[in-house]
Amino acid sequence: MIGEPSLGLAGVVVLLVLLLTGMPIGIALGITGLGGLILTLGLEPALIKSGVLVFETMSRYELGTLPLFMLMAHLCFIAGASGDFFGFASRLFGHRRGGLAIASVAGCAGFGSINGSSLATAATMGLVAVPEMRARGYSDALATGTVAAGGTLGQMIPPSGALIVFGIIAEQSIGTLFTAAIVPGLTQMLSYFLVVALIVGWRPELAPPTPRATWEERIGALRRVADVGLLVLVVIGGIVFGWITASEAAAVGAAGALLICSKRGKLDRASLRRALEETLRTSGLIYLVVIGALIFAAFIAVTGLADAIGNLIVGLGLGPVATMALVAVFLLLIGSVLDGLALMLLTTPILLPLVTGMGLSPIWFGIFLVRAMEIGFIHPPMGMNLYVIQRVVPDVSLGRIFKGVLPFLTADLVHLALLIVFPAIVLALPNWLGR
Amino acid sequence: MERLRNALVWIAGGALLVVVAVDSLAMIGRQIRFPLLGSIEIIEAVVLIAAGGGLIVATLDHAHARVNLLLERLSTTSRERVLRLHALAGALLFAALLAGTAWIAADLWHGHEASELLGIPYRPLRIAAVLTLLVLFVLSLRGALGRRTR
Numbered sequence: 001m002i003g004e005p006s007l008g009l010a011g012v013v014v015l016l017v018l019l020l021t022g023m024p025i026g027i028a029l030g031i032t033g034l035g036g037l038i039l040t041l042g043l044e045p046a047l048i049k050s051g052v053l054v055f056e057t058m059s060r061y062e063l064g065t066l067p068l069f070m071l072m073a074h075l076c077f078i079a080g081a082s083g084d085f086f087g088f089a090s091r092l093f094g095h096r097r098g099g100l101a102i103a104s105v106a107g108c109a110g111f112g113s114i115n116g117s118s119l120a121t122a123a124t125m126g127l128v129a130v131p132e133m134r135a136r137g138y139s140d141a142l143a144t145g146t147v148a149a150g151g152t153l154g155q156m157i158p159p160s161g162a163l164i165v166f167g168i169i170a171e172q173s174i175g176t177l178f179t180a181a182i183v184p185g186l187t188q189m190l191s192y193f194l195v196v197a198l199i200v201g202w203r204p205e206l207a208p209p210t211p212r213a214t215w216e217e218r219i220g221a222l223r224r225v226a227d228v229g230l231l232v233l234v235v236i237g238g239i240v241f242g243w244i245t246a247s248e249a250a251a252v253g254a255a256g257a258l259l260i261c262s263k264r265g266k267l268d269r270a271s272l273r274r275a276l277e278e279t280l281r282t283s284g285l286i287y288l289v290v291i292g293a294l295i296f297a298a299f300i301a302v303t304g305l306a307d308a309i310g311n312l313i314v315g316l317g318l319g320p321v322a323t324m325a326l327v328a329v330f331l332l333l334i335g336s337v338l339d340g341l342a343l344m345l346l347t348t349p350i351l352l353p354l355v356t357g358m359g360l361s362p363i364w365f366g367i368f369l370v371r372a373m374e375i376g377f378i379h380p381p382m383g384m385n386l387y388v389i390q391r392v393v394p395d396v397s398l399g400r401i402f403k404g405v406l407p408f409l410t411a412d413l414v415h416l417a418l419l420i421v422f423p424a425i426v427l428a429l430p431n432w433l434g435r
Numbered sequence: 436m437e438r439l440r441n442a443l444v445w446i447a448g449g450a451l452l453v454v455v456a457v458d459s460l461a462m463i464g465r466q467i468r469f470p471l472l473g474s475i476e477i478i479e480a481v482v483l484i485a486a487g488g489g490l491i492v493a494t495l496d497h498a499h500a501r502v503n504l505l506l507e508r509l510s511t512t513s514r515e516r517v518l519r520l521h522a523l524a525g526a527l528l529f530a531a532l533l534a535g536t537a538w539i540a541a542d543l544w545h546g547h548e549a550s551e552l553l554g555i556p557y558r559p560l561r562i563a564a565v566l567t568l569l570v571l572f573v574l575s576l577r578g579a580l581g582r583r584t585r
Contacts, residue, residue, distance in 0.1 A: 022506030023521045024499035030528045051535025055564050057486075061475050064454055064482040067489065071451060244462050247478075251458030258455075276448030277492065280485070284493030285500050287486050291532075339502055381504065 008305025011036045015296065015346060016338075025342045026285075029292030036299035053294045061247060063168055063290065067283035068250035069159040072235075073115040074275040075257035079264050081228040083128040085110030088221040090132070095212035098200035100136060101146040104129040105192045108150030109185070110225075113232045114253075115154050116161035118340070118377045122151025122385040126392035139206040140396045142199060145404020148385040149192060149412070152374035155340070157185040158236055159250065162344060162373060165286060166366040169293050169348050173363075174246040175239045179430045180363050182240065184371065184419060191411040199407060227263070231256040240433065289341060297349035306353040313354060320358045324420045327351060328372060335376030339384060343376060344369055360423070367426045368419055375412045378405045440495060447488020450481045457481070473552035480555050487567035494525075494574045522578030529572035537565050 011032050018028035030050075037046035057063060076082070086107030093099035093106070108125050115121055126147045133143035155162050158178035167174040200207045213221075235253040238244040244252065261267040300306060313323055335343050348369065355365040377385045386401050419425055461474035493499055501521075506514060540561035548557035 018524075019502050020505055021517060021521075022501050022503055023524060024501045026499060027521065027525045027528055030532070031524050034528065034531055047531060047535035048538060049535070050532055051537075051539045054532050054536050054568070055539065055561065058564055058567070059479045059483040059486075059560060061479050061482070064458075064478055064485070067451055067482075067485060068455060068458075071455070243466075248458050248462040251455045252462060254451075254455045255459045273444060273448070276451065277444045279451065280444060280447050280489040280492045281496055281498045282489075282493075283486070284489030284491065285498055287490050288493065288499055292528075337502075337504060339500070341500055342502060382502075 005303055005305045005308035007036065007039065008300050008303030008308075011296075011299060011303070012305070012346070012350070019338060019342050019346075024288070025339075025345065026288030026290075026292035029289065029296040029345055031292075033292065033296035033299040037295070037302065040299065040302045049298060050295050053298070054291055057168075057287065057291050057294060060168070062174060063164075063287070065159075065174060065247045065250045066161060066164045066286055067279050068247070068254045069116055069161070069164070070282050071275060071279045072159075072231075072250065072253035072257040073117075073120070074278045075254065075261050075267075076114045076228055076231075077124070078271045078275055079228070079257065079261045079266050081114065081225075081260070082111055082124045083107075084221070084225040084228060086125060086128050086132075088218075088225045090129075091213035091218045091221045094210045097204055097209045098196045098207040100129070100133045100138060100210065101142055101196040101200075101207055102193055104133065104143075104146045105150040105153070105189055105196070108147065108153045109157055109189045110229075110232075112154035112157040112185075113159075113236060114228065114257075116159045116164070118152045118155040118374060119384055119388055121154030122148055122377075122388045123392065125151060126389045130389065130393055133207075134393070136210045137208045139404075140393070141400050141404030142196075142206050143404070144389045144393060144396055144401040145406070145408060146192070146196065148378055148389045148401060148405045149408030151385045151388070152377050152412075153185060153189060153192075155370055155374050155377075156181055156188060156367075158182065158239065159246075159253070160370065161286070162340065162370045163366060164246075165290060165293075165341070166344060166348065166369065168290055169297060169345065170352055170362055170366060172366060175242070175249075176363055176430050177366050178236070178246060179240045179433060180367050180426050181370070182236075183425055183429050184367050184415075187418075187425060188371075188412075188415055191415050192408060195407045195411045227260050231260065240429075242433065289345060293345040293348075296345070300349040306350050309350060310354040310357045314357065320360055321420060323358060324355075324360070324368070325417070327354075328368075328416055328420065331369070331372040332375060332379070335372060336379060336382060338376075339382055340373035340376050343373055361427055363430065364419075364423045364426045368416075371412075371416050371419060375409065375416065378409055378412070440492070443488050443491060447485050447492070450484040450488065453481045454478050454485065473550070473555075476550040476553050476555055480550070480560055483560050483563060487563055490567060491570050491574070494571055497578075519579050522575050525575035526572055526579055529568055529575055533565065533568040533572055536561070536568055540565055 015032040089103035089106035093102045112121050130143050163177040167177050235249045239249045457474050457477050461471040464471040
């Protein structure tokens, strides 16, 4: 039987081709991994190894976290909470020049704290914020670019679906990953605020001020967001301070969302069914991807490809910063043809041993990888958030949306570079909290 | 088919609600120093039902994530052919996973596996996993050989 790094490399190439043909990501990962395992280990061990992985994944306690956070998000959506964060932020900042764009970013961060998906955040906030900004005379490019970029916060601000998947694949604590994501998420949000401020400082006509909301309106908006905001604080605070595990936080979040739905009179048989169905559909998708990724990772481990690449790169003597800069360029290039999830699942088994071999933290790598994935959501040709926003406003061209997102993309690249040069941005909070 | 799907949504969705209830009670119990013993074992058993239901619903709805870059640029006929090939690959994968899972279940059948604290038997769980993979195999095969795919 063959057990060579070259076979692993051939597997990566086959996987890449299958993914580009549009094969479902989980199936492409699984079939490549299984084929590779059969070649390296033989039929019987390969089947048994895969059978063990399937059962363990389906009954895995930690992976149960994902559907529960999704259920929480769907229930909050049904409760009508999606527009509340933007509503509150726009009443606070809307009267300032560019205030609605800042409110959109804040709204994305708020919605991202109940939703772990970039696409869902961009789509939902796009429906709420873009028409409002356009109606108030904001430039199309600024309005759409702000929400397309802001949507990526959904993936970084905990709870994050991508971080849960990374935690499972890389066998890292999901609670620590969530804690580590907070400072990068907040600094990313602040960098977007800065971009908006610089744009409107340079071209004030792009974002005219709107009438100032009264304090009654602001307090009314705060009341509307209070229950969901409190739920988010309990869920994220509970994880960060170690009061509850990520799985318990997900359960508490879903239970709280059920209560909020019920309190707002939005919970009935049909809405509950809709939330459960959406949750099952999305979590089924993730389960298949995780099963496939684990089989593929087992194959890559058997071939020794990761060690071979690690030795090669360490042999170049570049040092951690230059190596990770190189990895970032590689991820951005691959990310221009693969979607974020595929990128993460293809590269984690190969890059993680390299990263840990250089003495870098796997937690840091998880955040770095998700940050690189986020950039892929707004840069062409994949740039899924751009397409999502274009569906919301079909009369705005993709080119114009990309023009709007370009300053944010620049900020993203600077932010990614800062994460490489200063890993403490990621690791300081979990270290300080002893996670 | 729709009734079956509806039942699946309620069974797997109900399993999710059980996970919500058990994990929340376990958390509250731990905070008030009245721990709910074996909560993780209950969740592991129930989450398997939810995961199986989710996998089937996602497959029924053709909702599995894919990279659409090339697929969107193909003609309808070519796209149809490629999708059939993908479904066939899915059927192959699920058949292999089914074989592996059934193999282990058969090997451990007389071992009377059970969880440590509550003694939850693993046999029904292994049967559920095998049935899930069987349904996924049939659905994928139907997608590959049936009259129409999406």
